[in-house]
Amino acid sequence: MAAEPTRAPPPAAPEPLVAVEGLTFHRGPRPVFDSLDMTMAKGEITAVLGPSGAGKTTLLKLIGGELRPDGGRVLVGGKDVHRLSRSGLYTLRKRMGVLFQAGALFTDLDVYENVAFPLREHTRLSEETIRDVVLLKLEAVGLRNARGLWPRELSGGMARRVALARAIALDPEIVLYDEPLAGQDPISAGVLVTLIRQLNDALGLTSIVVTHDVEEISAIADRMHVLSGGKCIATGAPAEIRASGESSVRQFMQGLPDGPVAFHFPGPPVAEDLLGAAAGAPGGNPAAARA
Amino acid sequence: MLAWLEVVGRGAVFLVRVLGGLPGAAFRGRELLRQIGRVGAQSMVLILVSGAFVGMVLGLQGYNMLVRFGAEESLGLAVALALVRELGPVVSALLYAGRAGSALAAEIGLMKTTEQLAAMGMMAVDPLRRVIAPRFLAGVLSVPLLAAMFSAVGVLGGQFVGVGLLGVDDGAFWSQMQAGVDFRDDVANGIVKSVVFGVVVTWISLFQGHDAVPTSEGVSRATTRSVVWSSLAVFGLDFVLTSLMFND
Ligand SMILES: Nc1ncnc2c1ncn2[C@@H]1O[C@H](COP(=O)(O)OP(=O)(O)OP(=O)(O)O)[C@@H](O)[C@H]1O
Numbered sequence: 001m002a003a004e005p006t007r008a009p010p011p012a013a014p015e016p017l018v019a020v021e022g023l024t025f026h027r028g029p030r031p032v033f034d035s036l037d038m039t040m041a042k043g044e045i046t047a048v049l050g051p052s053g054a055g056k057t058t059l060l061k062l063i064g065g066e067l068r069p070d071g072g073r074v075l076v077g078g079k080d081v082h083r084l085s086r087s088g089l090y091t092l093r094k095r096m097g098v099l100f101q102a103g104a105l106f107t108d109l110d111v112y113e114n115v116a117f118p119l120r121e122h123t124r125l126s127e128e129t130i131r132d133v134v135l136l137k138l139e140a141v142g143l144r145n146a147r148g149l150w151p152r153e154l155s156g157g158m159a160r161r162v163a164l165a166r167a168i169a170l171d172p173e174i175v176l177y178d179e180p181l182a183g184q185d186p187i188s189a190g191v192l193v194t195l196i197r198q199l200n201d202a203l204g205l206t207s208i209v210v211t212h213d214v215e216e217i218s219a220i221a222d223r224m225h226v227l228s229g230g231k232c233i234a235t236g237a238p239a240e241i242r243a244s245g246e247s248s249v250r251q252f253m254q255g256l257p258d259g260p261v262a263f264h265f266p267g268p269p270v271a272e273d274l275l276g277a278a279a280g281a282p283g284g285n286p287a288a289a290r291a
Numbered sequence: 292m293l294a295w296l297e298v299v300g301r302g303a304v305f306l307v308r309v310l311g312g313l314p315g316a317a318f319r320g321r322e323l324l325r326q327i328g329r330v331g332a333q334s335m336v337l338i339l340v341s342g343a344f345v346g347m348v349l350g351l352q353g354y355n356m357l358v359r360f361g362a363e364e365s366l367g368l369a370v371a372l373a374l375v376r377e378l379g380p381v382v383s384a385l386l387y388a389g390r391a392g393s394a395l396a397a398e399i400g401l402m403k404t405t406e407q408l409a410a411m412g413m414m415a416v417d418p419l420r421r422v423i424a425p426r427f428l429a430g431v432l433s434v435p436l437l438a439a440m441f442s443a444v445g446v447l448g449g450q451f452v453g454v455g456l457l458g459v460d461d462g463a464f465w466s467q468m469q470a471g472v473d474f475r476d477d478v479a480n481g482i483v484k485s486v487v488f489g490v491v492v493t494w495i496s497l498f499q500g501h502d503a504v505p506t507s508e509g510v511s512r513a514t515t516r517s518v519v520w521s522s523l524a525v526f527g528l529d530f531v532l533t534s535l536m537f538n539d
């Protein structure tokens with residue numbers, strides 16, 4: 001899935017639309033982010049990469065104002081998301097589309113009504129216009145003919161694509177994608193990647209894509225951030241990230257099991273755990289022990 | 292104790308925000324009717340059948356008691372008063388809590404667990420207004436109607452046993468009832484009770500669902516808690532309301 005080779009490289013310091021400054025966030029005693037800084041430029045596709053559990057979903061929830069940080073701030077369009085009133089936050093969210101990792105479709109509405117939901121809530125469009133918009137959005141994700149199905153009748157990948165259609169129903173300025181490619185076959189993954197690029201360019205959107213599909217996203221991202229250990233360990237255009245000599249970045253990009261990025265959730269080593277259990281500490285839970 | 296106070300605090304904030312959504316919910320006629328259909332109609336068959344049996348038992352017990360004083364003509368009055376003042380509001384609220392309240396708690400809890408509520412919030416639609424408020428209003432409107440049905444069917448059940456099986460005079464059954472039941476003291480107070488129960492049971496059920504820990508076990512606990520707390524609240528409030536209403 002190659003992007004057009006003629007696309008001009010992004011300018012060196014584009015205007016940031018989303019800025020994460022000194023963000024600190026804990027889950028229980030464990031820090032997920034430790035003074036994280038990153039920016040997402042207006043009009044660009046920014047990919048946030050990182051191993052499972054690195055905090056990618058958490059980052060999107062902080063940007064959308066669903067979670068509150070323990071320190072630092074998140075600016076969207078110059079506004080501190082976590083200092084807005086509820087109505088201020090809702091005004092901001094009308095400009096955002098969010099694709100949830102699990103889709104989060106409304107189970108008591110069918111596919112058509114799920115996509116129509118934001119239109120019905122926030123616009124006074126006529127029934128015909130709503131129909132046109134819904135069918136166009138579903139067409140874009142290849143599911144126009146699935147409009148009569150219920151969420152329970154969709155596969156995981158299909159549900160995610162319906163959720164994508166719903167996220168872009170109102171033509172938002174910023175779209176946050178949480179793992180748009182997970183669970184997609186190579187054909188739909190390719191189509192979705194192209195779709196994300198096309199939407200971004202045609203509508204002048206700003207896209208933030210959280211993923212661990214390095215290959216696919218490298219083809220379309222303007223800029224990538226690599227998250228690890230609560231920090232952003234690398235930032236740059238896909239080619240720069242690929243060429244990075246930093247060992248943890250190389251390890252992640254090439255999918256090597258050994259290196260500075262641990263595959264295992266932090267805790268005591270396996271030998272200690274297995275032998276320790278035999279020595280009379282049954283079912284000891286390291287996460288609970290630390291808490 | 293502190294944790295308990297915190298839950299009550301969250302529940303109060305929840306209620307205030309839901310009440311703020313009521314005007315909007317009242318104007319969403321179709322959604323409101325749909326929810327009344329679900330919340331109210333769900334409990335209706337249960338209420339009608341239970342009401343009939345409770346009325347029949349009242350007929351039997353009341354007859355046995357009254358016949359000792361030769362006052363079995365007053366059976367209609369006794370059955371009607373017991374139903375309108377006490378059993379109608381209380382039993383229908385308990386049945387509603389078990390049938391519809393638990394379903395509400397589970398539904399909202401699952402919507403939270405599957406991130407449907409969060410997704411709605413991210414679409415700048417307040418789930419408390421869009422999802423909870425219509426269900427709350429539907430519950431509050433349904434409970435008094437269910438209580439009225441319960442009492443009406445109960446009176447017919449009492450009449451069936453008293454007049455039909457035990458031979459109480461039909462005319463006396465109805466005329467004593469008509470003469471003895473006071474609208475303000477009995478009927479209006481019964482309605483006030485069932486409105487209060489409707490508010491409290493629906494509030495507790497929706498709040499438990501909304502406050503559930505987002506896991507399978509969390510939803511199951513929330514469902515159980517909604518019934519337990521609703522039932523306790525109904526009995527406690529019934530005592531308070533009765534002592535306020537009927538003590539002069
Ligand atoms: N509700 C929660 N309670 C406690 N800890 C949580 C919760 N949600 C996430 N975490 C922790 O926060 C960390 C980051 O989680 P997050 O879901 O953001 O990871 P992720 O990068 O999106 O992973 P994946 O690629 O697997 O989706 C994880 O270590 C996880 O254990």
Ligand SMILES: [Mg+2]
Nearest residue numbers: 056057058101
């Ligand atoms: Mg995630």
